[in-house]
Amino acid sequence: MDFTSFLIQLLNALQYGLLLFLVASGLTLVFGIMGIINLAHGSFYMLGAYLAFVLTSLTGNLLLTIALGVPLAFAFGALLEWLLFAHLYKRNHLEQVLLTYGLILIFEELRSLAVGDDVHGVAIPALFSASIPLSDNLSYPVYRIVISVVCLALAVGLYFLIQRTRLGMMIRAGSHDRDMVQALGIDIDSLYRVVFALGVALAALAGMLAAPISSVYPGMGSSVLIISFVIVVIGGIGSVWGALVAALVIGFADTFGKVLLPDLAGLMVYLVMAAVLLWRPEGIFRKG
Amino acid sequence: MKQAQQHRRSVMRAVVGLAMGALIPMGAAQAADKVKVGLMLPATGTYAALGSAITNGFKLYVEEQGGKLAGAEIEYAAVDDESDPSKATENANRLVVRDRVDALVGTVHSGVALAMARVAKSRDTLFIVPNAGADDLTGSLCSPNLFRTSFTNWQPAYAMGKAAIERGHKTAVTLTWNYAAGQEAVKGFNQAFTEGGGKVLKDLALPFPNVEFQSYLTEIAALKPDAVYVFFAGGGAAKFVRDYAGAGLKASVPLYSSGFLTDGTLEAMGGAGEGLITALHYADGLEVPRDKTFRTAYAAKFGTQPDVYAVQGYDAAQLLHAGLKAVGGDVKKKAEMRKAMREASIDSPRGAFTLSAAHNPVQDIYLRKAEGKVNKVTGIAAKALADPATGCKM
Numbered sequence: 001m002d003f004t005s006f007l008i009q010l011l012n013a014l015q016y017g018l019l020l021f022l023v024a025s026g027l028t029l030v031f032g033i034m035g036i037i038n039l040a041h042g043s044f045y046m047l048g049a050y051l052a053f054v055l056t057s058l059t060g061n062l063l064l065t066i067a068l069g070v071p072l073a074f075a076f077g078a079l080l081e082w083l084l085f086a087h088l089y090k091r092n093h094l095e096q097v098l099l100t101y102g103l104i105l106i107f108e109e110l111r112s113l114a115v116g117d118d119v120h121g122v123a124i125p126a127l128f129s130a131s132i133p134l135s136d137n138l139s140y141p142v143y144r145i146v147i148s149v150v151c152l153a154l155a156v157g158l159y160f161l162i163q164r165t166r167l168g169m170m171i172r173a174g175s176h177d178r179d180m181v182q183a184l185g186i187d188i189d190s191l192y193r194v195v196f197a198l199g200v201a202l203a204a205l206a207g208m209l210a211a212p213i214s215s216v217y218p219g220m221g222s223s224v225l226i227i228s229f230v231i232v233v234i235g236g237i238g239s240v241w242g243a244l245v246a247a248l249v250i251g252f253a254d255t256f257g258k259v260l261l262p263d264l265a266g267l268m269v270y271l272v273m274a275a276v277l278l279w280r281p282e283g284i285f286r287k288g
Numbered sequence: 289m290k291q292a293q294q295h296r297r298s299v300m301r302a303v304v305g306l307a308m309g310a311l312i313p314m315g316a317a318q319a320a321d322k323v324k325v326g327l328m329l330p331a332t333g334t335y336a337a338l339g340s341a342i343t344n345g346f347k348l349y350v351e352e353q354g355g356k357l358a359g360a361e362i363e364y365a366a367v368d369d370e371s372d373p374s375k376a377t378e379n380a381n382r383l384v385v386r387d388r389v390d391a392l393v394g395t396v397h398s399g400v401a402l403a404m405a406r407v408a409k410s411r412d413t414l415f416i417v418p419n420a421g422a423d424d425l426t427g428s429l430c431s432p433n434l435f436r437t438s439f440t441n442w443q444p445a446y447a448m449g450k451a452a453i454e455r456g457h458k459t460a461v462t463l464t465w466n467y468a469a470g471q472e473a474v475k476g477f478n479q480a481f482t483e484g485g486g487k488v489l490k491d492l493a494l495p496f497p498n499v500e501f502q503s504y505l506t507e508i509a510a511l512k513p514d515a516v517y518v519f520f521a522g523g524g525a526a527k528f529v530r531d532y533a534g535a536g537l538k539a540s541v542p543l544y545s546s547g548f549l550t551d552g553t554l555e556a557m558g559g560a561g562e563g564l565i566t567a568l569h570y571a572d573g574l575e576v577p578r579d580k581t582f583r584t585a586y587a588a589k590f591g592t593q594p595d596v597y598a599v600q601g602y603d604a605a606q607l608l609h610a611g612l613k614a615v616g617g618d619v620k621k622k623a624e625m626r627k628a629m630r631e632a633s634i635d636s637p638r639g640a641f642t643l644s645a646a647h648n649p650v651q652d653i654y655l656r657k658a659e660g661k662v663n664k665v666t667g668i669a670a671k672a673l674a675d676p677a678t679g680c681k682m
Contacts, residue, residue, distance in 0.1 A: 009506055012506060117336045119522055119556040121555065121556035137540045138506065141534040259507060
């Protein structure tokens, strides 16, 4: 590998890592902070991507689609929380697994009934459709760089929301001791509804942003589910920075694993996960 | 859920059947004029659309013959295989052992088809494969009761390698998912490409179903081959072609593939798929009269244009017909029926084909060019191409 290739692979790794953070950000909130084992996270991502496909074919504009789709996903998340998830906080993890696994099957079947099983594409917004030349025969799509910038902005935004605002303080307190927070006069039910809905909206946003580069196809949700859990767990449950660092570590491991150890490429992510958890069983950024 | 329904339905059928048998003593005599076909295809999951195209194709042919093949009425039993290899043996047993079908037809997923082959062989039941391309089915696992109306993964890939040489390419890089179908296809491409004096610089493979291609695109750009051969299908195919174009490689390094890359995925590729050259045993715009009547009939009945899967289903029914004709509709004459099937010439919409000694089609592989939403035929990559059937002892 010459130096130019190395630099380009570095860029690939960084970009993939940031994309992974975007995909996992919703799970950071719902699993990391609220402590719900949400296997349906991938389904929310898939719903976002299909929403992007359906709305873009109606509006013809991905940005408008996102402006419409994120509030829709937020409302949908709030509805689901009220209907189903609100009953789960005090129950054990097995029941959460069963419910959210059931949701995967339901969403996948609904998707099949509503849109069918064909593969679809979403056009990259004209504004970002250019490419930047990197070497004599390789160029980089601007849209991928835009996504990376959005991911960084999201990471900073989430960090401030959780660590630096009053709302964030209440959320963190609620995850430690629900009853005490309620006793202090905070409406924990509405608070959790908002956080859950935000998690769903983030997952859907990830699906919408990724749709133009990943295309839209059946089963796309399950492909992001495992990697999202890996990121939240090795980042340290509940830490936004941890998830960002973990996503970047996985991005680098995956990219360079494919280049340097092609035979182990499929294992690379899990080897890194095992190594991190041996070194820090609580995850990279878990605080006491 | 679906399985439970089907189970209930077949229990009902069995009960009704028993009752009828008791009421009408001549039921047994009539049964000889019936042929029971077990359709084991995906009705749910990623391959659901392929399963219904195959079913439609099969039933269309039978209906064109008035619901009877060589005087025998065709009865169906169906099971959704969910493209799940872990349930394949159980599902195949349902049709072969419980429903006692005379012919088992299926399926899309190669892993499921391999399990079906074992069940069918143990009961010596006629088994027709209308899609699954695993080389082994008509290779090391070939068997007198097993026929295929589709392709081997080797076939289109070998034809593509041959065509790549004829287009003047000297070096190539291959990329696929690290699974059986991809490996078999790459083997076929590499065989033809090196036989023709070309050099394969590197075989790249990523774990299935990973779709993060950037690092491989970077490697391809650094290796600067004359051509790239890939084997992808479905969502991964659409994403790969978009990434390939997005990386600016489409303009400098021609991309080739087996036709599955651009079948049903061109719309999802946006403009990125335009002009892609692929090889397959079926194409749009064939100058085959049989294809024109088939397409008209299919579109009139189902409201959509048929695809390669519908053709393979249609031909599975044609092949069954060829066998039944030779024995006057009496499926009990297994040896005679199979001999006739082996020697049949199938007047397929893809163009007429015969079967090899290993029971796989000896067929023309077309070169196609993606134009808009269709894969238009531009020529023949390999004429009457037979799979080498490595490991077949029959």
